[in-house]
Each structure stands twice: as structure tokens, then as C-alpha cells.
Amino acid sequence: MSELRPDWARGVRRIAVLTGAGISTDSGIPDYRGPDGIWTRDPKLANLFTLDNFLTDQEIRHRFWQRYLDHPAWRAQPNPAHQALADLSGGPAVRVLTQNIDGLHQRAGVPARKVLELHGSMHQTVCCGCGATTPTPEVLDRVRVGENDPSCVDCGGILKLAVILFGQQLDGEVIGKARAVAAASEVFLAVGSSLQVEPAASLCAVAVRGGAKLVVVNAAPTPYDEHAVEVIREPIGEVLPRICRDLLAG
Known part of the structure; x- marks a missing residue:
């Protein structure tokens, strides 16, 4: 990817990243629906x-x-995918919207103010x-x-x-901020999520309606693949560092 940088990675100033369980499997945390x-x-x-x-x-x-x-x-320790997002967070305007409860984004170095934990924290x-x-x-x-x-x-x-357990509402303030971030993004990365759990998955639709380019990085098909400018099936720990380097290249 770095050899031939995609158009959607060029000149991006505002990036939102939705992460699901798939980003943490390389850290030894099993996912739920894989x-x-x-x-x-x-x-x-x-x-x-x-x-x-x-x-x-x-x-x-x-x-x-x-x-x-x-x-x-x-x-668990942060893996190369977490580290890549931490590196990316030091560049353009980046926000991480995570469905995970493990806190690995913050441990990798993403500032806490740039992480929205949609489903809470196990800590x-x-x-x-x-x-x-x-x-x-x-x-x-x-x-x-x-x-x-x-x-x-x-x-x-x-x-x-x-x-957040099944049958429990997400925090209104948190999901409201997440929707605002998605709507303002230029590129919206959906990484390691089945995109089957709402309302988090619908952030993809919010981003696309706002004009963002949706990129899905997931091993299995998702309901939002058809709305993406690119769907990437490569292992997250290998491809996400390349994506982040491409975005940082400006």
C-alpha cells in the first residue's frame, strides 16, 4: 500500500477510526463473532x-x-495495530471510537482525550x-x-x-460525540469490527452521509462493505501500520 498510496489517503486532515474486537486479537484477546x-x-x-x-x-x-x-x-499488551494508531494520533486530527473495553489504545499512547469508549471500560x-x-x-x-x-x-x-451489556443503552453523551466526530471526518476507518452491533456500526453511515470516505478493514464481510471506497481483508496487524503511514504522509 505504501508503494502505491491510494487517493483516499492523500491530503486528509480529519480521521475517525472505529475499532472492534478484531484489532485486539493479536494481543491475545479473543473476539466475539469471528x-x-x-x-x-x-x-x-x-x-x-x-x-x-x-x-x-x-x-x-x-x-x-x-x-x-x-x-x-x-x-494483554498493545500490538502493532494499536501502536500504529498511536503514531497516527500525533499527526492529523484523529479520534478513535472504540467498541473495545480493554483500554489498549490508551496504553499504546493514544491520548485519552482522543479515545471515545463506546461500550465502556472493564477497568x-x-x-x-x-x-x-x-x-x-x-x-x-x-x-x-x-x-x-x-x-x-x-x-x-x-x-x-x-x-454496556445487551439491553443497556449507550451513554448518550458519548454516542453523541461519536456521531459528531464521524460526521466531521474526511476518512472513516472501520477496523476489526463485524459492524453488526448498533448504534456503533451506524457511525459508518453517519460518516458517509457527511462526505467521508469509508475504508473497512476486517477479515469477514460486513453490512457496510458496499458503502466503502475500499475493503481490505489483510491481517490488521500487518495492514494498519501501512495505512497509518500512508495517512501521515499527507
Whole structure:
């Protein structure tokens, strides 16, 4: 790609990047809907990530917390794709709109102010009663010593990761900012996302309506491929650094 830079990568000043689970698989974090995805292998696991189930079933909460005790995201390190976006963030006006909850964009060096976490962060836990937040490692320490269903130390309410579960609305302010970023972008990269989860996926449509050139980087077809100026099936960790270098070349 660097040898023959595409027209859509030339002279770009405003770039938005929507990232999904596929960008973090090279860091050892499995995706959800890919051929070997978590929910592909065991569709019933989605029950753990449904808000109504979580709030009404103590056993679901127990299984949820047990699953996150040794989640690979705690050990994961940013990979070349994350690093490439961190490099890109130092150039043109760039915003990363991520569906991921792992925090790897920030760890790679993208300034926190340039990252919108559409689905929240696994690094914080929130009380469903009073709204108090706690670093998740502190909650997991309680689980390790025998609290199957840790409750809020302030009000006794149910604790959950500060992430969006099925049946839960996205934060209105966050998705509003994301739509504004998408609408103002000149190039909109959709990287490692199945583009099946709304409203995050619809940011592609917002960008295209605003005049942006949509580029999809994903191993499998997505519902938005037909709207893209280019669809790239190459491994994300190999192709994204090249794309970012092309964009930085101006």
C-alpha cells in the first residue's frame, strides 16, 4: 500500500477510526463473532452479558465475575495495530471510537482525550444503585477471597463492570460525540469490527452521509462493505501500520 498510496489517503486532515474486537486479537484477546469467537463457540455465554439476566440472577453475576478473574485482557499488551494508531494520533486530527473495553489504545499512547469508549471500560466497576465507581482490580480481589457476588461498599447495591451489556443503552453523551466526530471526518476507518452491533456500526453511515470516505478493514464481510471506497481483508496487524503511514504522509 505504501508503494502505491491510494487517493483516499492523500491530503486528509480529519480521521475517525472505529475499532472492534478484531484489532485486539493479536494481543491475545479473543473476539466475539469471528470463526473462533467467544459467542461463536458458545452462544449461551451471551446470557452473561445481558443486563436483565445480570441484574436478576445472582448465579449469572457469580459466573460473570469468575470469567473476568483471569481474563486475557488483564495480561494483554498493545500490538502493532494499536501502536500504529498511536503514531497516527500525533499527526492529523484523529479520534478513535472504540467498541473495545480493554483500554489498549490508551496504553499504546493514544491520548485519552482522543479515545471515545463506546461500550465502556472493564477497568472500572460501577454500582447499579448509587453510581459509585471502583477500580475493577479491587473488586476482583474481593472475588478471589470468596465474595461470589460482591456488592457496593457504600449502599449495598449490585456491582457491574462499567461496560454496556445487551439491553443497556449507550451513554448518550458519548454516542453523541461519536456521531459528531464521524460526521466531521474526511476518512472513516472501520477496523476489526463485524459492524453488526448498533448504534456503533451506524457511525459508518453517519460518516458517509457527511462526505467521508469509508475504508473497512476486517477479515469477514460486513453490512457496510458496499458503502466503502475500499475493503481490505489483510491481517490488521500487518495492514494498519501501512495505512497509518500512508495517512501521515499527507
